[in-house]
Amino acid sequence: MxxxxxxxxxxxxxxxxxxxxxxxxxxxxxxxxxxxxxxxxxxxxxxxxxxxxxxxxxxxxxxxxxxxxxxxxxxxxxTLMRRVHGLMLALLGAADIEETVRSVVRRLTDDFKSERVRLVFFGDLAGLPDEPWLLREPRGASGLPEFASFLAHGDPVAGRLAPDKLHRLFGDAAPDVRSAALMRIGPDALLAIGSGDSNRFHPGMGTLFLDMISTTVGSAIERARKAA
Incomplete structure (x- = not known):
């Protein structure tokens, strides 16, 4: 106008x-x-x-x-809360360290529909099973320089990992992992979940349930270690 x-x-x-x-x-x-x-x-x-x-x-x-x-x-x-609760109950009923880690992987695979799970233990903890999903690093955290920053702050992370991290965790299956979540499990272990879906884990997602899983698993492993 x-x-x-x-x-x-x-x-x-x-x-x-x-x-x-x-x-x-x-x-x-x-x-x-x-x-x-x-x-x-x-x-x-x-x-x-x-x-x-x-x-x-x-x-x-x-x-x-x-x-x-x-x-x-x-x-x-x-739904996630019910699954975390189920994981907690399963771990409370575990008799030893082997049953504990097997319960962790089984629950994450079946209940949380996790495609690939890896538990990495530092040092030489007795009683652990020999399984493809369980990795040992006898040199401790210093033997995982790729994860130095993650291990320093300890907070869960989600998203796409660098190729060297993927290869260290998933070996030959690394090219099939498009996104992943990392959790520090107490002072002597880390837990990784890998997915072929690039949107399954991403930096913008909340980490509340990852925190709950890491705390639950860490407490169960520490309890089993002390009971051994």
Whole structure:
């Protein structure tokens, strides 16, 4: 709209400025709401009332979508919580270190649908089974220079790992692992879960359940070690 004067000396910019300073204007003159016309990028021009109704419907649709997303997340979290609880119960019933680590791998594989699980132990802990998913590093953490940064801070990480880390954990199967989660298990071990899905584990995901798993497994291994 040009700034040509309307009704004498009144200009459109003057009207616009007045309405900005008095947003309650239409409450005093509600009949104008049905007469004002607003342009639309998605269709024909509409009255202010129709425009407000359309905007309200769009906002309601956005809220409904967000509510469905939150409900889905809540359902997923409840499922994960039940699985962590099942893992905890299984580990409480383990008689020794071998049964403990076997229960960890079995639960992660069956309940959490983990494709590849690796437990890496530092030193030479007695009673561990000889299995492809269990790795030993007799030199301790110093024998895993690829994971020095991770072991230093100890927080769970999720995402795509560098090729040297993947090869150290998964060997010849490393090319099939597109994403992974790493958890520090107490002072003497780490737990890795690998997936062929590049979106299964990513940096933007929360680590609450990874923390819970690492704490649960670490406590169970420490208890089994002391009982040996």
């Amino acid at each position: 040009t700034d040509t004067a309307i009704d004498g000396d009144i200009k459109p910019t003057t009207v616009a400025s007045y309405l900005r300073r008095h947003p309650e204007f239409l409450t005093e003159y509600p009949e104008l709401a049905n007469q004002l016309v607003l342009p639309s990028a998605n269709g024909p021009a509409a009255s202010l009332a129709v425009h407000q109704l359309r905007t309200l419907r769009e906002k309601n649709a956005e809220l409904e979508t967000r509510l469905r997303e939150l409900s889905s997340i809540a359902g997923d979290n409840e």
